[in-house]
Amino acid sequence: MKIYYDLHIHSALSPCGDNDMTPNNIVNMAMLNELDMIAVTDHNSCKNCVAAVEIGQAVGLTVVPGMELTTSEDIHVVCYFPDVDAAKAFDEKVAETLLPVANEPEIFGHQYIMDKDDEITGELETLLIGSCDISIMEVTEFVKSFGGACIPAHVNRESYSIISVLGEIVPECNFKFIEVSKSGNPLDYAYPSFSSSDAHYLENISERINSIELPEKSAKALIDYINGRC
Ligand SMILES: [Zn+2]
Ligand SMILES: [Zn+2]
Numbered sequence: 001m002k003i004y005y006d007l008h009i010h011s012a013l014s015p016c017g018d019n020d021m022t023p024n025n026i027v028n029m030a031m032l033n034e035l036d037m038i039a040v041t042d043h044n045s046c047k048n049c050v051a052a053v054e055i056g057q058a059v060g061l062t063v064v065p066g067m068e069l070t071t072s073e074d075i076h077v078v079c080y081f082p083d084v085d086a087a088k089a090f091d092e093k094v095a096e097t098l099l100p101v102a103n104e105p106e107i108f109g110h111q112y113i114m115d116k117d118d119e120i121t122g123e124l125e126t127l128l129i130g131s132c133d134i135s136i137m138e139v140t141e142f143v144k145s146f147g148g149a150c151i152p153a154h155v156n157r158e159s160y161s162i163i164s165v166l167g168e169i170v171p172e173c174n175f176k177f178i179e180v181s182k183s184g185n186p187l188d189y190a191y192p193s194f195s196s197s198d199a200h201y202l203e204n205i206s207e208r209i210n211s212i213e214l215p216e217k218s219a220k221a222l223i224d225y226i227n228g229r230c
Pocket of ligand 2: 198
């Protein structure tokens, strides 16, 4: 079946994510845009996925729990998980390796954790935009060991992308897909690609434009597709 997606969206948990990026607002905007599947991918944390997945379930929108991981080389990699439990386990491991720098909300922005009613239940103190002690060379296998899949983010951008840091999409990293942001041309690369919004504001969430063919509308089907099992 044809699935219209936006698989790179930041919530108010990302310091750079607008405070209006609440779990309900994200899901409602995706529904308004007639998307079938979205992923919430905050910097180095999965903590707002729990609420977003639950809200999505109630309205028939598939919300894939995800994260935009910053590798030790300062490369952004978008990671997807089959369910909230896998995402939570991954989140715990990443939190252990994240640089222990405190967030300064007045400079970087707030890092709000929210529940399914958009109530703020906490604020993360460790700055989420630092790097983790996980290398780009090991990230694919590391994410797979949690049942997930990952792709290098916005490869066409001049910062925090695999090409800007390493000069190429290194084959040994074993990526099957890449993400090319709207300003890039997918035909410039020898990899099949996703095109997602990287939205930090509600109005930037994708319209019903980009699609993939999956056997079913589920996080698991997406992960199998990325890992090349279907
Ligand atoms: Zn990024
Ligand atoms: Zn992003």
